[in-house]
Amino acid sequence: MKLIIQVLFVAIVLIMFSGQSTVGQTPNTPAPDGAAVVVKGKRLFYFYSNIGTYTPRQRAIMASEALQRLAENPDFDVDSIRVQETASGTDIVSGPTVIATVTPEDAKIAQSSTTQMANDFASRVRLAVSERREETTTSNLAIGVGLTVLATVVLLLSLVLVSKLAADLCISIGHQRGQAIKGLKIQNAELIGANALADLLLTIVKFSQILLWFSLLATYVVQVLGFFPGTKHLAKAVIANTLVPLASIWEKVIEYFPSLVMLILITLVTYAVMGFARFFFDSLRDETIKFADFDPDWAEPTFKLSRFLIIAFAMMVAMPYLPGWESPAFKQVGLVVGILVSFGSTGVVSNVMAGAVLTYTNAFKFGDRVKIGDTVGDIVEKNLFVTKVRTPKNEMVSIPNGSIMTSNVTNYSTLARDKQLILYTSVTIGYDEPWENVESCLMAAASESYGLLKDPKPFILQKELADFYVDYQLNVYTDLANEMPVVYSELHKKIQDKFNEAGIEIMSPHFFAVRDGNEIAIPKQYRGENYKRPTFGITQA
Structure with missing residues (x-):
């Protein structure tokens, strides 16, 4: 029994070796000077001759x-591998x-035909690519899961770190408010207060925190999608839809x-100049900065005029740097706007010029009583x-303002500030009342009036001195x-009170004097001691 088993074993070994003895028919046994195509350590076939300059x-x-690139491509179909006859031999192709x-x-050299070798090679390639893709898919899945876990941990740690840093900065800024963080001043005028500066720093910190959060989350999503073969195309799509347009921009x-x-x-220079102008003219208005012969009331209109000139000058300087400055459309729009401004600004310009003249001539100020x-x-x-x-x-x-320039302006407040504003009123009294009494009553009323x-x-x-x-x-x-x-x-x-107390009627008598039998209409002290009231003269017709 043992002898039979030994004989069968020897026969199997001989068959196996006999199958492998045909070196010319199998590419696994290389001929002298042959080079193997290896995928994942596995030899698929051999090349024996040069093609052009390629060994x-x-x-x-x-x-x-x-083959490595095809195996790693998740969209690659192994059935697309085929053989194709050419003038120089037989090609093994996949698409183009x-x-x-x-x-x-x-x-x-292999003692075979090009077609047979190519078909054999194509079969081996299909099998090797399928095995490689299975191995790659499994390993990539495991690697992707591990990298995703690692990326998640890194993301959470990064978010916590950013939040902690932002919170610490906010607390530090809050503690330093009014101490290390102080307001900016020029003379007695405060350019920016300590609270405003601290609030600005807090806003910058919070904005930076949100920006970092967004950047970390976007990076995390793209990286996780790229960890798995099935979602790599999504990562590429995200990059293509975001980074490519961004790259073009x-x-x-x-x-x-x-x-x-x-x-x-x-823009920065203009903004800085306007800010300084605002601060400077506010200081002139509040008299924290003083100049001789400069009225504080001029500060606000002067600032507005200065702001207009600053913006106009900045626009003239910036125009050549704007996109499309040289385009015909830009020039046409500018021409139309210029024509509209030219026709529509006549009254505006006249009012502005009149307003400037009224301001700098001190015709009146805020709160003045004027006519x-x-x-x-x-x-x-x-x-x-x-x-x-x-x-x-x-x-x-x-x-x-244009109408004011063509009108008479009376400023009562200017006279009042110089104690030169005169109010006047009139009363008419008959000739029979001595003028001394009338003037005494008027002066008494003036002395007691509010x-x-x-x-x-x-x-x-x-x-x-009227008729009556x-x-x-x-x-x-x-x-x-x-x-x-x-x-x-x-x-x-008060005038009525004083005249009533003196028994003087405030009236304008209008009468015709009948001389016979009536007293003369002059004060008694001027009539003389021998004056007698005349009698009525009666004449019979």
């Missing part, structure tokens, strides 16, 4: 690399890709970068275009220009 070894390396070429010299930005830098520089044409009231707003006046009846009247100055002293003018009465005008000084109606009313009350 068998170079041909084998190129074929191995081509030539994996290898079996030449007649290879077949001759970036190229345009790089091309436009010098002009962009100049525009940014012009412009027929309008009397207080100045509540003035700008380069219009002036707004609130009347004593609480009516808001807007007057274009809102009138003791110095300069009031004075009285006898404006007219004398017109007495009382002139008084006040510094309450904005309360003129109230001052007049109180003065009139």
Whole structure:
């Protein structure tokens, strides 16, 4: 029994060796100077001859690399591998890709035909690629899971680290508010306060935190998609849909970068100059910075004018750096806008010029009681275009500055500030009342009335000696220009009180004197001691 088993074993071994003895028929046994195509350590077939300048070894390396790329491509179909006859031999191809070429010299050395060798090689390639893809898929899946776990841990740690750093910075800024973080000042004027500066730093920190979070999450998603063969195309799609357009935009930005830098520089300089102008003119208005012969009321309109000039100059400088500056469309739009501005700005320019003249000539200030044409009231707003006046009846009247330039302007407040504002009122009293008594009553009323100055002293003018009465005008000084109606009313009350106390009627007599039997209409002290009232003369017709 043992002998039979031994005989069978020897027979099997001989058959196996006999099957492998046909070296020329199997590419696993290389001929002298043959080069093997190896995938994952496994020899698939051999090349024996040169093709052009390529040696068998170079041909084998190129074929191995081509197979490796096909095996790693998740969209590759092994059934697409086929053989194709050519003038130089038989090609093993996959779509447009030539994996290898079996030449007649290879077949001759291997004692086979090019077609047979190519078909055998194609079968071996299909099997090797399928095995390689299975191994790759399994290993890639395991590697992908591991890398995903690692990436998740890194992401969480990064998010926690960014949040911790941002929180620590915010706490530090809060503690340093008003201490290490102080406001910026020029003389007594504060350019930016400590709280505003601290709030600005907090905003920058929070914005940076959100930006880092977004960047980390976007990077994590793209990386995880790239860890798995089945989702690599999604990662590539995300990159193609985001990074490729961004790259195109970036190229345009790089091309436009010098002009962009100049525009940014012009914008920053303009913003800085406007900020300094705002701070400077606010300081002039608040008188924390003073200049001789510069009225604080000029600060606001001067700032507005300066801001307009700064922006206009900045736009002129920046225009050549704008995209499409030289395009015909840009020029046509600019021409149309220029024409519209030219035709529509005539009244605007005149009002602006009039507003500037009124400002720098100190015609009136905010809060002044003025009379412009027929309008009397207080100045509540003035700008380069219009002036707004609130009347004593609480009516808001807007007057274009161009109209003010052609009207008479009376500023009561300017006179009141210099104690030169005169209010006047008249009473008419008959000739029978001595003028000394009338003037005494008027001066007494002025001395007791509300809102009138003791110095300069009031004075009285006898404006007219009319047919039946004398017109007495009382002139008084006040510094309450904005309360003129109230001052007049109180003065009139006092005049009535004083005249009533003196028994003088405030009236304008209109009569025809009948001389017979009537007293003469002059004060008694002027009639003389021998004056007698005449009698009526009666004449019989």
